[in-house]
Amino acid sequence: xxxxxxxxxxxxxxxxxxxxxxxxxxxxxxxxxxxxxxxxxxxxxxxxxxxxxxxxxxxxxxxxxxxxxxxxxxxxxxxxxxxxxxxxxxxxxxxxxxxxxxxxxxxxxxxxxxxxxxxxxxxxxxxxxxxxxxxxxxxxxxxxxxxxxxxxxxxxxxxxxxxxxxxxxxxxxxxxxxxxxxxxxxxxxxxxxxxxxxxxxxxxxxxxxxxxxxxxxxxxxxxxxxxxxxxxxxxxxxxxxxxxxxxxxxxxxxxxxxxx
Numbered sequence: 001x002x003x004x005x006x007x008x009x010x011x012x013x014x015x016x017x018x019x020x021x022x023x024x025x026x027x028x029x030x031x032x033x034x035x036x037x038x039x040x041x042x043x044x045x046x047x048x049x050x051x052x053x054x055x056x057x058x059x060x061x062x063x064x065x066x067x068x069x070x071x072x073x074x075x076x077x078x079x080x081x082x083x084x085x086x087x088x089x090x091x092x093x094x095x096x097x098x099x100x101x102x103x104x105x106x107x108x109x110x111x112x113x114x115x116x117x118x119x120x121x122x123x124x125x126x127x128x129x130x131x132x133x134x135x136x137x138x139x140x141x142x143x144x145x146x147x148x149x150x151x152x153x154x155x156x157x158x159x160x161x162x163x164x165x166x167x168x169x170x171x172x173x174x175x176x177x178x179x180x181x182x183x184x185x186x187x188x189x190x191x192x193x194x195x196x197x198x199x200x201x202x203x204x205x206x207x208x209x210x211x212x213x214x215x216x217x218x219x220x221x222x223x224x225x226x227x228x229x230x231x232x233x234x235x236x237x238x239x240x241x242x243x244x245x246x247x248x249x250x251x252x253x254x255x256x257x258x259x260x
Contacts, residue, residue, distance in 0.1 A: 019163025
């Protein structure tokens, strides 16, 4: 059982590391259309995971509340959004394809703030994996080992292009390939850390598991709406990002239903 958990929380990080490795054998920047497509795919995976892997199980877990079963899901969802809003306001970061940093003023360089932006993006994903595995370890009948694996695998799949999206532009800007790979990989290191901390926290307070599940969902939806959707909609031919959003949503939904 423990081995399954370890592999489950490491899969998303491995996806980021493998994607970051693209800088080693691919030159230049990603084509803007390709970047939109990959961003749309990642957004679709995150929205589907938020619904199928987190919010639905949260309401199922609270079904003994009857018509009020939505309350833990709604409360946790908003706590997740407010938590990411707080981080967004207190940590300096720079989104890809943006020339203006967000958060408090800082002397950090462009590279550091780009990595921080992706790290903020990855934190909710690590929390999502952690809380689902916490539910499985607690013996929650609504969450199976395969359902937890489906979420972890889905996030790992969308992390692969994300790793390339952060490492390749850094390489194109003159950062050495080794450093670009390292920065891209480090941006994903927060995921297993967040997963382990969430497992420990949720394990101590199992009765509030629905709040943890929906908290992770709210955090991921915040990232999608605040960061990914604006990025995939920039410029002309944004329909490419929209189509790949649908593809990512479908892949994650299929994984959750088929494996869960």
